[in-house]
Amino acid sequence: MNNAYYPVPPNTPDSTPHNEPLIPRGYIIGGIIVTLVVSVLFIALLVYLAINYADTILIIRDIFIIALGLMSCLSGIVLILLLISIIRLINMIEFELKPILLKTNDTLSTVRGTTVFMSENVVGPVTKASSYVAGFRRGVATLFGDPKRNLSK
Secondary structure (H helix, E strand, O other), rough: OOOOOOOOOOOOOOOOOOOOOOHHHHHHHHHHHHHHHHHHHHHHHHHHHHHHHHHHHHHHHHHHHHHHHHHHHHHHHHHHHHHHHHHHHHHHHHHHHHHHHHHHHHHHHHHHHHHHHHHHHHEEEEHHHHHHHHHHHHHHHHHHHHHHHHHHH
């Protein structure tokens, strides 16, 4: 097991957890209160208009129903376009990227085989021969001394 020492990075402002919330609680409560007040005022306005201007409210209701129908048709068209784009993306992945990945995998297998072949048949014997030559030189140097120093005397 490796007992190497790995330094602990210092605490940076980005890595320390924040104890304070991103939005203060007072803002959240204030937003809820404002939303409730606006909703109550809107409902009161609708009731007032329904009592005093019933015919106008019916026309506005019909306009909103037509607008909602058009928006639902538009959202259906957008969903169909999204579905078509997802189908095209899946086809691209299946018929274009998958063959490329398979060819890349074959290439990597070939490179792996070449590396194993070179290691077994070239690098291994050269390393062995080099170690034998180094051992022979060391043996000659031990038995007869350094030939360079012997010649200079």
